[in-house]
Amino acid sequence: MVPSEPPRPAATARARGYTYPGEEEGVHFWDFWHVLNCRRWTVISSCVVTVIAVTIWTFTTHPVYTGTATLRIEKEEPHVVKFDEVVKDADSQQDYYQTQYKLLQSRTLANRVIGLLQLDRHPDFQQPERGRGWLTQAETRFRQWLVRWAPVPPPPAPEETEDLALASPLTSAVLSRLLIEPVRSSRLVRISFESHFPDLAARVPNALADAFIAQQLDQKVEATRYATQFLATQLDETRDRLGEAEGKLNRFLKANNILFIAGGDKTSQAQDLITQQLTLLSDGWLKARSERIAKESLLAQGNTQDVGTLPAVLQNTLVSKLREDLAALESEYEKLSQVFKPGYPHMRQLAEKIAESRRQLRTEIDRAAQAVQADYQAALRTEQELEGALAQQRLQAGGLADNMAKYNLLRREVDTSRDLYSSLLARLRETQISAALFTSNISIVDRAEIS
Known part of the structure; x- marks a missing residue:
């Protein structure tokens, strides 16, 4: 009876998935297959988890549409009449355009667009949990459950003021989706807005552009109205002073013949x-x-x-x-x-x-x-x-x-x-x-x- 040879260390190492440095050139496909076969449940679990995650993300994520409008902002206004305007802007070129960019992102202008488009009634802003993570949703539900089982007196309702309107969450939500992007080496600026609704993504930039132009004109009209009232008051006072001065002059001429x-x-x-x-x-x-x-x-x-x-x-x-x-x-x-x-x-x-x-x-x-x-x-x-x-x-x-x-x-x-x-x-x-x-x-x- 011939005694069996003990297994060689190299064969044992290959069976266990190890190789010696000198045997690298001897590795072939079946060695890899043997390793994958040993780790098959790990690979299958990873693939299943990935497919499930991608499927969930695909079905739960809503498409985001971006609408972009382009404005041209000139430094000087076209003169229809030969005289100067009542209100002159003495800012520098850079300060002027930076100011316009900030005005495009102002809360006042955003509230104006919200009122024009009635965004408070739009479905895109009536589902606050859309697009939020499950941890955030769970936290919100837990807080609601806690308030329901341990009620606390609600704080007094604040009075409706313009400051509260400017600080509303809806305004912040609109501004968070708004992007003002100046075009380099030009007087153009892009107004972009993201929304899950394509019509809203187009309407908001257009409404913002129209509202911005209207706001500029309103400011000029208001300044002109104030200037008109001021000039009318000064005109009445000057007319009275003129009459008084002419009366003094006539009396002096008569008194001295x-x-x-x-x-x-x-x-x-x-x-x-x-x-x-x-x-x-x-x-x-x-x-x-x-x-x-x-x-x-x-x-x-x-x-x-x-x-x-x-x-x-x-x-x-x-x-x-x-x-x-x-x-x-x-x-x-x-x-x-x-x-x-x-x-x-x-x-x-x-x-x-x-x-x-x-x-x-x-x-x-x-x-x-x-x-x-x-x-x-x-x-x-x-x-x-x-x-x-x-x-x-x-x-x-x-x-x-x-x-x-x-x-x-x-x-x-x-x-x-x-x-x-x-x-x-x-x-x-x-x-x-x-x-x-x-x-x-x-x-x-x-x-x-x-x-």
Whole structure:
């Protein structure tokens, strides 16, 4: 009997699934099959668990749809009218766009969309446990059971306020599904929304875009309304100040008897009138003074010399005629005196004529001298009157500076109030026009569509 050989270590190791380093090249398919056969229940269990998990996930998971709308946001608004808007945005380019992105994610805008689409009644937001893990669902059910068996008094219901509306879970749920994605190197921004309902995934981005544009316009309308009320109030106050200033100016003009010719600079008119009057009075006074001096010289000449030698007497035609007649009578009397004696009747008549002629000549000379005296007195009175008027005019010219200073002050107040009133009135009209011509710098490039 041949004794059996003990098993070799290599065969025993291969049977147990082990190999030596030197035997690696001797491993073949049946070795793997032997290992799998030994671990078959482990492999089968893993496959079954995986299939069951995938099946459960496939049947319990709802498809998620994403709707995307694209907006274009311009920094500057298109100008329909030539004047500026009431409210100007002075932010920088980067700050402006970052602000717009945050506004797109604001709770106020989300609540506006919720109200427009009535999302509180939509099935996608009426099943809060959809998509939540089974641990979370179990925790919720446990809390409900605990509250049912150990009731606690409910907290007092808070008052319905705008802050509570902004902090509602529905708003948070909507914002959690919303994605605002700016497109690099452009003025475009994408608005994406995820939902289990394809129509809702498209409606929410579109509604959000429309609501955002409407919100921007509403803010401008509100700012314009406030500006219109403010300008109207300022306009009424300015109108009252203008009326009061004009009343003060008119009372000042009447009190100081200041009159102006229509048109032109009022201050220049007053100064020109005073200057013209001063010039006229000064010229008249100088002329009257010269005439008075000339007549005074003639009068003095008549006092020191024979009155008959005065130029006024020598230039008197009647005096000249009487002198010619007297010379003729004296010449005739001289001739006849060589023939007749003075007692001769004709000589006596001729002597009487000569005496009468001399008397008339003296009378006319005296009358001419009196005319010189009268002319001197008239010239003296004229000079004195003009001198008084000139002095009075100089006083008025001196007081004109004070009156014009007060007048200019009142006039500037009137002009300032009138300019301010005109400016406010024009601005109010522009604001009212701009309110009807509001345009938005935000436009929808692509609307979200149901696919």
